[in-house]
Amino acid sequence: MSALLIGIAGGTASGKTTLAKTLKNSFQDKVAILKHDYYYYDQSHFKVADQDINFDHPDSFETDLLIKQLEKLKEKKEIARPVYSYKTNNRLAETKKVKPAPIIIVEGILIFHYQKLKELFDLKIYVDTAADIRLLRRISRDIKERDRTFNSVKKQYLSTVKPMHQKFVEPSKYQADIIIPHGGLNEIANDLIIKKIKDHLREN
Numbered sequence: 001m002s003a004l005l006i007g008i009a010g011g012t013a014s015g016k017t018t019l020a021k022t023l024k025n026s027f028q029d030k031v032a033i034l035k036h037d038y039y040y041y042d043q044s045h046f047k048v049a050d051q052d053i054n055f056d057h058p059d060s061f062e063t064d065l066l067i068k069q070l071e072k073l074k075e076k077k078e079i080a081r082p083v084y085s086y087k088t089n090n091r092l093a094e095t096k097k098v099k100p101a102p103i104i105i106v107e108g109i110l111i112f113h114y115q116k117l118k119e120l121f122d123l124k125i126y127v128d129t130a131a132d133i134r135l136l137r138r139i140s141r142d143i144k145e146r147d148r149t150f151n152s153v154k155k156q157y158l159s160t161v162k163p164m165h166q167k168f169v170e171p172s173k174y175q176a177d178i179i180i181p182h183g184g185l186n187e188i189a190n191d192l193i194i195k196k197i198k199d200h201l202r203e204n
């Protein structure tokens with residue numbers, strides 16, 4: 001069976017992970033998930049103080065490594081993916097094994113920006129959620145899960161997250177096959193994607 005590669009893009013806190021988890025819950029071991037975020041360069045790669053790193057620029061990710069590992073998974077070979085810490089902005093020494101699966105999901109804010117990566121996807125989904133909703137979600141998530149303060153989220157949002165979204169993320173929406181409104185819990189959209197996956201599993 002050839003793997004179906006699904007890309008899920010969208011702005012920060014749009015609901016990409018939520019959608020990926022819904023698909024994982026529906027298909028369990030048949031789904032492998034890779035986040036582009038796992039491939040952030042270690043902070044030692046950047047020549048600026050860590051509070052000035054632009055985490056929303058396409059050059060902040062080691063995308064070539066992601067492409068190489070996706071190609072391996074397509075060849076049904078296991079990979080050892082990087083592990084990244086949002087709390088310390090570091091790539092950890094450990095790696096995690098990912099087994100090949102019939103459905104491979106890649107999610108990330110910028111995955112449709114890179115031509116070579118984009119061409120690997122059989123289905124490109126963009127989760128479209130209004131900026132104010134995303135910002136509110138990001139504030140609570142980053143404080144709860146990523147050890148941030150309100151002021152640090154506000155500063156980062158205005159200096160890099162918002163301008164990079166407008167420059168790179170939003171334009172990549174038009175590369176998608178499907179644009180899903182209202183975040184990651186849009187049941188009708190989720191059901192359509194689930195049907196597409198079932199068809200692939202039945203036909204391959």
Ligand SMILES: Nc1ncnc2c1ncn2[C@@H]1O[C@H](COP(=O)(O)OP(=O)(O)O)[C@@H](O)[C@H]1O
Pocket residue numbers: 010011012013014015016017018019137138141182183184185186
């Ligand atoms: N449709 C939704 N309604 C309410 N909250 C949501 C919805 N989708 C996602 N969230 C919440 O918003 C936050 C960000 O969602 P997440 O799926 O992690 O976004 P992303 O992966 O795009 O950054 C999480 O706390 C999640 O629980």
Ligand SMILES: O=c1ccn([C@@H]2O[C@H](COP(=O)(O)O)[C@@H](O)[C@H]2O)c(=O)[nH]1
Pocket residue numbers: 011012013016037040055056085086087088089090108109161
């Ligand atoms: O060290 C880091 C790495 C990333 N970020 C921010 O994360 C988001 C992307 O993750 P989502 O789950 O899609 O929100 C991106 O906007 C980066 O700004 C970070 O703050 N620190």
